Amino acid sequence: MLLRVVVVSFVFLSLLNNGNAGITSTFIRSEWPSTDIPIDNEAFSIPKAHNAPQQVHITQADYDGRAVIISWVTPDAPGSNKVQYGTAEKRYEFTAEGTVSNYTFYQYKSGYIHHCLVDGLEYDTKYYYKLGSGDSAREFWFETPPKIDPDAPYKFGIIGDLGQTYNSLSTLEHYIQSGGQTVLFLGDLSYADRYQYNDVGLRWDSWGRFVERSTSYQPWIWSAGNHEIDYMPYMGEVTPFKNFLQRYATPHLACKSSSPLWYAIRRASAHIIVLSSYSPFVKYTPQWEWLREELQKVDREKTPWLIVLMHVPIYNSNDAHYMEGESMRVVFESWFVQYKVDVIFAGHVHAYERSYRISNIHYNITSGDRYPVPDKSAPVYITVGDGGNQEGLAGRFLDPQPDYSAFREASYGHSTLEIKNRTHAFYHWNRNDDGKKSATDAFVLRNQYWSSNQRRRKLKKHYLKSVVGGTTI
Amino acid sequence: MLLRVVVVSFVFLSLLNNGNAGITSTFIRSEWPSTDIPIDNEAFSIPKAHNAPQQVHITQADYDGRAVIISWVTPDAPGSNKVQYGTAEKRYEFTAEGTVSNYTFYQYKSGYIHHCLVDGLEYDTKYYYKLGSGDSAREFWFETPPKIDPDAPYKFGIIGDLGQTYNSLSTLEHYIQSGGQTVLFLGDLSYADRYQYNDVGLRWDSWGRFVERSTSYQPWIWSAGNHEIDYMPYMGEVTPFKNFLQRYATPHLACKSSSPLWYAIRRASAHIIVLSSYSPFVKYTPQWEWLREELQKVDREKTPWLIVLMHVPIYNSNDAHYMEGESMRVVFESWFVQYKVDVIFAGHVHAYERSYRISNIHYNITSGDRYPVPDKSAPVYITVGDGGNQEGLAGRFLDPQPDYSAFREASYGHSTLEIKNRTHAFYHWNRNDDGKKSATDAFVLRNQYWSSNQRRRKLKKHYLKSVVGGTTI
Numbered sequence: 001m002l003l004r005v006v007v008v009s010f011v012f013l014s015l016l017n018n019g020n021a022g023i024t025s026t027f028i029r030s031e032w033p034s035t036d037i038p039i040d041n042e043a044f045s046i047p048k049a050h051n052a053p054q055q056v057h058i059t060q061a062d063y064d065g066r067a068v069i070i071s072w073v074t075p076d077a078p079g080s081n082k083v084q085y086g087t088a089e090k091r092y093e094f095t096a097e098g099t100v101s102n103y104t105f106y107q108y109k110s111g112y113i114h115h116c117l118v119d120g121l122e123y124d125t126k127y128y129y130k131l132g133s134g135d136s137a138r139e140f141w142f143e144t145p146p147k148i149d150p151d152a153p154y155k156f157g158i159i160g161d162l163g164q165t166y167n168s169l170s171t172l173e174h175y176i177q178s179g180g181q182t183v184l185f186l187g188d189l190s191y192a193d194r195y196q197y198n199d200v201g202l203r204w205d206s207w208g209r210f211v212e213r214s215t216s217y218q219p220w221i222w223s224a225g226n227h228e229i230d231y232m233p234y235m236g237e238v239t240p241f242k243n244f245l246q247r248y249a250t251p252h253l254a255c256k257s258s259s260p261l262w263y264a265i266r267r268a269s270a271h272i273i274v275l276s277s278y279s280p281f282v283k284y285t286p287q288w289e290w291l292r293e294e295l296q297k298v299d300r301e302k303t304p305w306l307i308v309l310m311h312v313p314i315y316n317s318n319d320a321h322y323m324e325g326e327s328m329r330v331v332f333e334s335w336f337v338q339y340k341v342d343v344i345f346a347g348h349v350h351a352y353e354r355s356y357r358i359s360n361i362h363y364n365i366t367s368g369d370r371y372p373v374p375d376k377s378a379p380v381y382i383t384v385g386d387g388g389n390q391e392g393l394a395g396r397f398l399d400p401q402p403d404y405s406a407f408r409e410a411s412y413g414h415s416t417l418e419i420k421n422r423t424h425a426f427y428h429w430n431r432n433d434d435g436k437k438s439a440t441d442a443f444v445l446r447n448q449y450w451s452s453n454q455r456r457r458k459l460k461k462h463y464l465k466s467v468v469g470g471t472t473i
Numbered sequence: 474m475l476l477r478v479v480v481v482s483f484v485f486l487s488l489l490n491n492g493n494a495g496i497t498s499t500f501i502r503s504e505w506p507s508t509d510i511p512i513d514n515e516a517f518s519i520p521k522a523h524n525a526p527q528q529v530h531i532t533q534a535d536y537d538g539r540a541v542i543i544s545w546v547t548p549d550a551p552g553s554n555k556v557q558y559g560t561a562e563k564r565y566e567f568t569a570e571g572t573v574s575n576y577t578f579y580q581y582k583s584g585y586i587h588h589c590l591v592d593g594l595e596y597d598t599k600y601y602y603k604l605g606s607g608d609s610a611r612e613f614w615f616e617t618p619p620k621i622d623p624d625a626p627y628k629f630g631i632i633g634d635l636g637q638t639y640n641s642l643s644t645l646e647h648y649i650q651s652g653g654q655t656v657l658f659l660g661d662l663s664y665a666d667r668y669q670y671n672d673v674g675l676r677w678d679s680w681g682r683f684v685e686r687s688t689s690y691q692p693w694i695w696s697a698g699n700h701e702i703d704y705m706p707y708m709g710e711v712t713p714f715k716n717f718l719q720r721y722a723t724p725h726l727a728c729k730s731s732s733p734l735w736y737a738i739r740r741a742s743a744h745i746i747v748l749s750s751y752s753p754f755v756k757y758t759p760q761w762e763w764l765r766e767e768l769q770k771v772d773r774e775k776t777p778w779l780i781v782l783m784h785v786p787i788y789n790s791n792d793a794h795y796m797e798g799e800s801m802r803v804v805f806e807s808w809f810v811q812y813k814v815d816v817i818f819a820g821h822v823h824a825y826e827r828s829y830r831i832s833n834i835h836y837n838i839t840s841g842d843r844y845p846v847p848d849k850s851a852p853v854y855i856t857v858g859d860g861g862n863q864e865g866l867a868g869r870f871l872d873p874q875p876d877y878s879a880f881r882e883a884s885y886g887h888s889t890l891e892i893k894n895r896t897h898a899f900y901h902w903n904r905n906d907d908g909k910k911s912a913t914d915a916f917v918l919r920n921q922y923w924s925s926n927q928r929r930r931k932l933k934k935h936y937l938k939s940v941v942g943g944t945t946i
Contacts, residue, residue: 226757231731238731240759258704258711278758280751282785282800284699286713312755323837327755327800360838364796366875370836370843402839 034165034392036191036203037210043169044206049136051076053114055208055247056131057215058142059222060182063254065145065267067119068219070098071249072131073111073208079136083116085129090139092130094118103246106235108201115249123147140216143181145268150304150422154268155179158382158415160186160311160347161225163389164203164210167412170432171388175414176214178430182267183214184417186347187225187277187311191389192243194227197235204243222248223274224261225311225347240278250274255294262287264294269419271303275328277312277348282331291332295339300449304422306341308379313346315355315372315381317405320394321348334361337377340448343417343427347385350394351410352429354441355381358404372404380445384429388412407441423450507638507865509664509676510683516642517679522609524549526587528681528720529604530688531615532695533655536727538618538740540592541692543571544722545604546681548584552609556589558602563612565603567591576719579708581674588722596620613689616654618741623777623895627741628652631855631888633659633784633820634698636862637676637683640885643905644861645687648887651903655691655740657890659820660698660750660784664862665716667700670708677716695721696747697734698784698820713751723747728767735760737767742892744776748801750785750821755804764805768812773922777895779814781852786819788828788845788854790878793867794821807834810850813921816890816900820858823867824883825902827914828854831877845877853918857902861885880914896923 037043047054053072061067070083078100084092098116102109114131121127121144128141146152157180162168175183190207192200214220228244230237245260252263261276273294281287298306314325314333325346336344337359359375362368386393395410412432419425429441449455510516520527526545534540543556551573557565571589575582587604594600594617601614619625630653635641648656663680665673687693701717703710718733725736734749746767754760771779787798787806798819809817810832832848835841859866868883885905892898902914922928 229757229759231759231762233729233731238759240753256706258706278753278755280713280753282751283794283797284702285751286702286704286711289704321756323803324756326803326838330796330799330803363843365799365833366844366871371839398839 034167034388034390036164036390037166037169039202039206043164044209046075046209047136047138051079051132052136053079053131053138054212055205056138056140056212057208057220057248059219059249059251060265060267061117061119061251061254063251063264063266064148065265066121066123067117067251068121068142069115069117069249069251070129070131071113071115071247073113073205074132075111078112080131080133081114081116083118083129083131085118085127087122087125087127089128089141092128101246103242105201105230105237105243106197106232108198110201110246111205113246142217142219145181148266148268148302150269150302152268153418153420154270155181155416155418156270157183158186158345158384158417159183159387160345161188161350161385161389162211162387163188163191163391164207165388165390167388167432168210169388171412171414172211172214174430174432178414178416180218180416182218183220184272184307184309184345185220185222186309186345186384187223188227188347188385188389189225189244189248191227191391193230193232194390200230200232201243204247208247221265221272221274221309222250223309223311224276224278226278229278257290258286262290266303269303269422270305270307271298273306273308275308275310275332277310277328281328288331291335295335298339304447304450305419305425306339306448307417308336308341308344310344310346312348313353313381313383313385314344315358315404316349316353316383317398317402317408318349318351318353318394319396319398320350322398324348329360333359336379337361337375340377341379342448343445344379344381345415346381346383347387349383349385350389350391351383351397351408352386352413352431352441353383353408354406354429355404356406377448379448382415384413384415386410386412387414388432409440411440413440417445423447507640507861507863509637509863510639510642512675512679516637517682519548519682520609520611524552524605525609526552526604526611527685528678529611529613529685530681530693530721532692532722532724533738533740534590534592534724534727536724536737536739537621538738539594539596540590540724541594541615542588542590542722542724543602543604544586544588544720546584546586546678547605551585553604553606554587554589556591556602556604558591558600560595560598560600562601562614565601574719576715578674578703578710578716579670579705581671583674583719584678586719615690615692618654621739621741621775623742623775625741626891626893627743628654628889628891629743630656631659631818631857631890632656632860633818634661634823634858634862635684635860636661636664636864637680638861638863640861640905641683642861644885644887645684647903647905649687651887651889653691653889656687656693657745657780657782657818658693658695659782659818659857660696661700661820661858661862662698662717662721664700664864666703666705667863673703673705674716677720681720694738694745694747694782695723696782696784697749697751699751702751730763731759735763739776742776742895743778743780744771746779746781748781748783748805750783750801754801761804764808768808771812777920777923778892778898779812779921780890781809781814781817783817783819785821786826786854786856786858787817788831788877789822789826789856790871790875790881791822791824791826791867792869792871793823795871797821802833806832809852810834810848813850814852815921816918817852817854818888819854819856820860822856822858823862823864824856824870824881825859825886825904825914826856826881827879827902828877829879850921852921855888857886857888859883859885860887861905882913884913886913890918896920
């Protein structure tokens with residue numbers, strides 16, 4: 001119960017300071033150190049029954065949303081490898097069988113990690129599922145998305161750089177309250193690499209239990225950040241992404257990607273492309289070859305919303321990680337403009353920032369525009385690296401605010417993108433400081449494909465009669 | 474013998490056209506298609522004895538040059554895994570035992586690939602070695618470099634994008650005539666990925682036999698190019714660098730690199746850093762972390778010459794692969810300037826180009842220099858991607874020649890860097906068109922560390938009394 005009290009106190013303190021963003025974030029950082037929740041806290045509680053499944057999480061398993069991968073860990077023995085599931089509570093008509101594996105990281109030995117494909121699901125349906133058996137059995141549910149359709153409404157949550165602090169918990173609980181149906185996760189999960197030796201593996205485990213309150217009930221779409229690299233030569237651990245790849249599955253084979261680190265899914269009315277900031281991406285690399293083909297597959301008539309996720313932001317005016325996205329920008333930005341990507345979400349910087357529609361694709365070393373310029377075909381770039389983690393907030397922004405930056409603030413939070421139909425989506429950045437789902441940056445996002453004048457005329461019936469306040473982009 | 478005649482004809486034709494570089498290269502491309510030498514040509518001849526070692530190649534195996542890795546392939550059976558070696562011809566005092574492995578690529582099954590570490594060698598010594606036994610035995614020799622010393626003279630060859638055409642053969646034979654002691658290879662070895670299915674593996678084999686005339690007698694220091702990626706999803710082969718990594722060893726463990734694709738060696742008076750253009754290199758990746766530490770280890774008092782190899786050039790004014798080096802430039806260029814790298818060699822572009830000492834490190838998206846500016850601390854960038862391969866020459870340069878470009882020409886060739894002492898080195902680009910080792914671009918390279926006024930005064934005794942003609946850089 002201690003935990004609850006702590007969170008409430010945090011919210012109260014924050015409410016006192018919501019007048020000025022700068023002061024608020026400074027205040028929080030000094031008064032409320034961004035330390036990890038102690039490992040024995042109930043936020044990481046281990047199911048009591050012997051060898052009960054823990055760290056349960058699901059993700060989309062196919063291209064179009066009719067399959068999930070259900071993953072979990074059994075700590076002491078392999079246990080059952082089966083998922084029982086069905087459309088009625090407590091009545092599990094079907095069974096699927098998965099794989100089990102374990103691994104070491106330094107001297108840490110992981111539990112038994114299960115990944116089970118559950119496919120052939122109906123769209124727009126609630127499924128109940130059960131893991132384990134007897135006393136140790138645990139039950140959950142999830143909802144499949146609507147069939148791929150240009151006007152299918154859907155609400156995505158967007159979370160990055162989450163970690164396992166009290167701020168992380170606040171973000172997670174606020175997200176759960178938001179009614180989001182699927183999380184687009186922007187990399188940097190557990191921050192376990194801030195620990196040493198066997199604690200690294202243990203903090204990956206604790207994080208799996210920490211987020212289970214959401215990940216077991218809805219898909220999280222994973223992208224990998226620098227804290228997933230886990231390059232630790234002093235421990236003899238140099239295989240990049242070892243912990244992450246063992247624990248978090250992605251549907252990369254369904255979209256013909258050769259790596260779980262970059263892939264794409266379609267869900268409701270969205271085509272979502274996940275890129276890997278820390279894998280090779282220059283011309284001729286597998287990620288570059290794959291992305292070139294995947295972009296050609298995007299059909300805005302079927303999935304009007306083209307969304308890209310990556311860890312390192314392409315545009316960022318924070319002092320932290322400034323210009324780290326340049327390497328990827330010079331390779332991919334012209335494609336993002338050519339294909340009229342609607343929005344690109346990134347994490348990495350522990351603050352919130354949104355750009356105008358701008359591009360910087362004309363510079364060619366000896367001529368061309370020097371700085372980013374307004375570009376109607378460009379995506380909106382949004383950094384949501386403020387999930388909350390032990391590294392704290394990134395409070396120093398470039399002064400003055402560059403022309404490309406539309407909104408920025410160093411406060412913890414998450415975002416939601418609520419797609420209404422093929423032309424409009426509601427976007428909100430929800431700041432934790434306000435103690436509840438409070439939209440601090442909110443606007444209506446107009447679809448980049450369907451908002452052309454010609455297409456718009458054809459689609460008058462799709463027009464929204466009313467929109468929420470805020471900018472329309 | 475047909476081969477010889479062909480090469481002589483080629484040389485004759487070329488000599489007729491050495492007046493104008495532009496015309497020469499155009500002429501060669503149309504009159505002398507850059508096709509691979511037929512697989513049954515004697516350039517790829519297989520040793521006659523059953524299961525005799527083939528594709529013999531050596532590389533430096535440690536940090537300082539007292540060890541080599543000797544590699545070879547036995548086609549039909551594992552055969553002997555031993556290397557016999559010694560300092561007198563036909564008298565092999567010592568024996569080392571290596572490893573053997575094989576692999577598949579699509580349905581191609583490789584021969585038995587041997588890698589044998591031979592260490593504890595004396596500096597500056599000729600070693601003879603023998604592979605196999607009985608009728609199938611083959612004998613070679615190599616020379617170890619001088620002990621690490623700031624004034625140790627040494628002659629490196631620089632070859633890139635070699636392939637297995639008649640032009641490749643010409644480059645190779647010209648290089649052998651040059652008296653170079655070790656090859657710095659800039660990536661793109663066999664161009665086997667221009668073939669399909671089982672021919673890919675077979676063309677890796679033929680290339681190994683093709684270059685054996687040099688690689689079995691002196692170390693080649695390998696870097697990997699895009700033609701080593703071998704990403705071929707249509708064949709089910711998607712593991713990057715699979716053929717290359719099986720066949721070509723590098724001493725990455727000796728310099729604490731976690732990958733054979735990036736590493737460093739010290740040899741005579743040079744510290745050579747090999748980077749991987751197609752591996753992750755942005756901040757926080759293993760290559761970035763490793764390079765940061767390796768640059769701190771460079772001791773210009775011991776190894777005055779700091780040389781970096783990579784496949785994709787940072788500066789290139791050829792239409793081919795224009796700006797492909799930008800991703801790596803924005804990450805590493807400031808380090809190259811900070812550490813006063815002497816020269817950076819790259820391949821990739823099938824032409825020759827040399828830059829002035831320039832840098833482009835002040836641009837920061839909203840301010841800073843727009844274009845590269847003269848910078849005395851910057852490296853000279855040299856592109857030697859003109860080894861000769863079936864893709865032909867890259868004859869279209871940006872017009873006008875940008876300020877940063879000092880010399881450029883689309884002709885086949887190789888370079889040599891002849892280090893004389895801590896302050897001076899002779900550099901030559903040797904154009905094949907001239908039919909013999911003909912220095913078309915030549916200059917004296919002044920060491921970036923020892924050429925400072927203060928250090929120069931201390932070192933008057935090291936000054937060269939006479940230097941060859943050409944620019945001094």
